[in-house]
Amino acid sequence: MEDNTLGFAGFGLAPSLLESIDIMGFSDPTPVQQAAIPAILSGKDLIACAQTGTGKTAAYLLPIMHKLESQERMGGVNTIIISPTRELALQIDQQIVGLSYFTSVSSIAVYGGGTGSEFEREKQALKSGADIIVATPGKLISHLNMGYVNTDSIQHLILDEADRMLDMGFYEDIMRIVGKLPENRQTLMFSATMPPKIRQLASRLLKDPDEINIAISKTAEGVHQAAYSVHEDQKEELLENILDRPNLESVIVFSSRKSTVRSIEKGLLRKGINAKIISSDLEQREREEVLRQFRNRSFPVLVATDVLSRGIDIADLDMVLNFDVPHDAEDYVHRVGRTARAKSTGEAITFVTPKEQRNFYKIEQLTGIEVEKPSLPEKLGKAPEWQDPSQLRRAKTGPRGGRDASSSHHRSGRSGGSSGQGGGGSRQGGGNRSGRKPYRRKKGPNSGPGNAAAGQGPAKE
Numbered sequence: 001m002e003d004n005t006l007g008f009a010g011f012g013l014a015p016s017l018l019e020s021i022d023i024m025g026f027s028d029p030t031p032v033q034q035a036a037i038p039a040i041l042s043g044k045d046l047i048a049c050a051q052t053g054t055g056k057t058a059a060y061l062l063p064i065m066h067k068l069e070s071q072e073r074m075g076g077v078n079t080i081i082i083s084p085t086r087e088l089a090l091q092i093d094q095q096i097v098g099l100s101y102f103t104s105v106s107s108i109a110v111y112g113g114g115t116g117s118e119f120e121r122e123k124q125a126l127k128s129g130a131d132i133i134v135a136t137p138g139k140l141i142s143h144l145n146m147g148y149v150n151t152d153s154i155q156h157l158i159l160d161e162a163d164r165m166l167d168m169g170f171y172e173d174i175m176r177i178v179g180k181l182p183e184n185r186q187t188l189m190f191s192a193t194m195p196p197k198i199r200q201l202a203s204r205l206l207k208d209p210d211e212i213n214i215a216i217s218k219t220a221e222g223v224h225q226a227a228y229s230v231h232e233d234q235k236e237e238l239l240e241n242i243l244d245r246p247n248l249e250s251v252i253v254f255s256s257r258k259s260t261v262r263s264i265e266k267g268l269l270r271k272g273i274n275a276k277i278i279s280s281d282l283e284q285r286e287r288e289e290v291l292r293q294f295r296n297r298s299f300p301v302l303v304a305t306d307v308l309s310r311g312i313d314i315a316d317l318d319m320v321l322n323f324d325v326p327h328d329a330e331d332y333v334h335r336v337g338r339t340a341r342a343k344s345t346g347e348a349i350t351f352v353t354p355k356e357q358r359n360f361y362k363i364e365q366l367t368g369i370e371v372e373k374p375s376l377p378e379k380l381g382k383a384p385e386w387q388d389p390s391q392l393r394r395a396k397t398g399p400r401g402g403r404d405a406s407s408s409h410h411r412s413g414r415s416g417g418s419s420g421q422g423g424g425g426s427r428q429g430g431g432n433r434s435g436r437k438p439y440r441r442k443k444g445p446n447s448g449p450g451n452a453a454a455g456q457g458p459a460k461e
Contacts, residue, residue: 011037013062014069016102023101030055032214037063045187045209047202049194051333054214056190057095060158065096067155068105068131076129076153080181082137082174084165086111086284087291089134092160096132107132112139112284123148137165137173144180151181159205162191163198171201178205192334222345223336225371227360229384230351235323236267237380242349243273243301248318250294253303254335255323264303264323275301322350325359329366354384361389 007028008021029037032050039046040063050056064079083089093109100107108125110133126133126149133140143149157178159165165174187206191198194213202209230238243251255261258279268275276299278290294302295314302314326332336348350371352360364370376383 008062011041011062011066013066014103016069017062017066017099019102020099030059032056032212033059033062035212035214036060039210039212040064040186040188041066043186045206046212047189047191047198047206047209048212048214049191050212050214051192057092057160058099060160060188060190061092061095061099064132064156064158065099065103065105069103073131074153076150077126077131077133078153079132079156079158080140080154080177081132081134081158081160082140082165082177083134084136084161084168084170086136087287088161089136090288093134096134105132106130107134110135110139110143112136129153137170137177141173141176144177154181154185156186156188157181157205158188158190160190162189162201163193163195166197166201174201175204223348224345225336225348225350225369227350227352227371227373228376229357229373229386230353230376230380231384232353234376234380234383235351236264238351238376239264239321239323240268240271240273241377241380242319242321243268249297249300250314250317251301251319251321252314252317253301253321253323254326255303255305256327257324258305260323261303261305268301268303273301274299275303277303279305317346319347319349322348325350325352325356325363327359329359329363332363333367354387357387 008026009018011029013021032048032054036046036048036056036059040060048056048059050059060081068078081089081092083092089109089111093107096105096107099105106125108122108130110122110126122139122143123146126143129150144151159174165171187209189198189202189206189209228238239253253264253275255264258281261277261279265275265277276290276294278287282290290302291314293299320335322332322335326335332350350360360371373386
């Protein structure tokens with residue numbers, strides 16, 4: 001066996017899984033995989049805190065799939081993985097496609113926004129018993145309420161991006177799903193953050209769990225971070241100036257507002273910069289097609305709302321640009337986590353208006369990094385000055401958006417570096433699922449692990 005699989009062989013994983021690991025060229029296990037795989041194999045409940053890019057998806061898939069390969073199947077659904085978004089559900093299922101190529105493990109992604117024929121395919125898989133169901137909460141409840149899903153055989157429940165699900169208001173849905181599952185099961189909870197509400201949920205769902213914490217609230221290694229102090233009316237010109245650099249082939253521009261996303265796209269197209277948007281306004285099929293084209297480098301700039309800030313792996317991004325400061329400091333970590341995967345290099349730029357400076361300083365406190373603060377290009381005019389953080393903390397409200405901030409203090413433009421777990425595997429590809437039965441995969445010439453997951457590795461999301 002190749003040296004790059006010796007680390008995974010040490011877990012005692014099934015030969016069929018090790019063969020997929022070898023063929024797909026995975027690297028050694030990441031820290032979260034080293035900690036989580038033995039715990040899951042032992043049958044323990046687990047709560048794991050690990051950010052995007054550390055390999056947590058494969059950290060739970062590999063031991064679950066090993067159990068399915070190594071133990072006698074009882075029939076029916078064995079594992080339910082709950083995901084906050086359709087995109088993450090599809091991504092998880094694509095990893096299963098690659099990892100299961102040399103196994104008999106079956107799976108299906110169950111999410112809203114599909115056609116009637118897709119609903120029937122989901123129904124058939126749930127009735128007949130696909131081994132692993134990857135589902136969004138609402139769509140899974142729709143199937144469970146119809147009475148044809150036999151949950152007696154379920155041995156594993158996995159909550160992925162649990163903090164995000166609570167932020168999106170899925171608590172009641174999660175508890176409704178849990179109420180339909182056997183009490184004698186193994187429950188795994190993965191979260192990028194560990195606020196009190198996550199610990200409360202864990203106390204309700206998990207029994208004497210092991211706990212893993214990997215690089216909480218740290219941006220990935222290799223990310224060069226910079227922040228520009230700007231007035232609102234300087235943002236679009238600065239964005240166009242930055243995107244005019246040569247050799248930028250893959251950039252995501254994030255904004256918290258759908259209206260701003262549409263405005264950015266129109267402005268870039270007027271300047272001859274090929275850009276497309278993705279937001280909740282698009283139909284699911286449209287969103288999937290835009291993502292497919294972006295991954296294939298059909299256009300260089302994707303303008304996105306927060307729907308992409310977590311859980312979507314797009315490989316080899318040159319830059320992530322925050323058009324506005326994320327409302328939640330943790331969201332900054334996830335946005336920045338889209339670049340510099342697998343400890344490669346990347347760039348993260350944030351535009352900060354005077355009224356957003358307080359929130360941006362909170363991000364620096366959270367990550368432990370003083371972000372570089374370069375000057376605006378002269379042609380853009382005078383920029384607001386950076387306020388002293390201590391003055392912002394004393395003020396009842398942040399500085400409001402006049403043309404000049406009130407403080408004369410200007411912070412150093414030096415970066416404090418980056419720390420934390422970079423982790424992250426290489427590339428994300430669309431799973432080739434042509435020729436499949438409702439949920440069983442045919443091993444045709446175009447459905448090998450390299451096509452199913454296009455170089456995805458356990459060291460990535």
